[in-house]
Amino acid sequence: AQSVTQLGSHVSVSEGALVLLRCNYSSSVPPYLFWYVQYPNQGLQLLLKYTTGATLVKGINGFEAEFKKSETSFHLTKPSAHMSDAAEYFCAVRGTNAGKSTFGDGTTLTVKP
């Protein structure tokens, strides 16, 4: 069974500041990990994914995440926040049951001017 915990339901940063959204996972099998972004009244858009290989994963819009097996973490970062980054972010884990993703509760990112 897999599960995901996102630490902090709301994160607020100033424009230009570092964005750090935290995600810890639990999985009985090697996990596949994902970060999605959701804008109001829209579906989910994939930001980045970790399957195998390099543990530092780069995604779209300047986001990246590092898979740390020892810490069971997959935190999302962006060096400099932009107003357009304001949205809700979801971390998800998928195991060998390929059709099912388990999502965290989401983190709402607010970017202050």
Add this chain to the structure above:
Amino acid sequence: KAGVTQTPRYLIKTRGQQVTLSCSPISGHRSVSWYQQTPGQGLQFLFEYFSETQRNKGNFPGRFSGRQFSNSRSEMNVSTLELGDSALYLCASSLDRLAENNEQFFGPGTRLTVL
């Protein structure tokens, strides 16, 4: 290539009615999964279809059902609607079931309101 489309985008029903939602996956994708998103429960997996067969099911009552057609299009049905069924229903498609290749692409969702 067109993305995942869901129809209708918005739906208002009353308690006791039934509803059918439709999802057209990306061309060539054979796996379709459905999720329910609510403020209280977050994103919860409903079921997955692959090659017209339900492969996996979440923890939802039997009022929730689905099917997949030979062209991979999928429908989900909710019977005897309850107020708690009000949610955003998201469909996701992926190429196949192998996890490494299985990036899920989400549609915009159908917003169901039950009065």
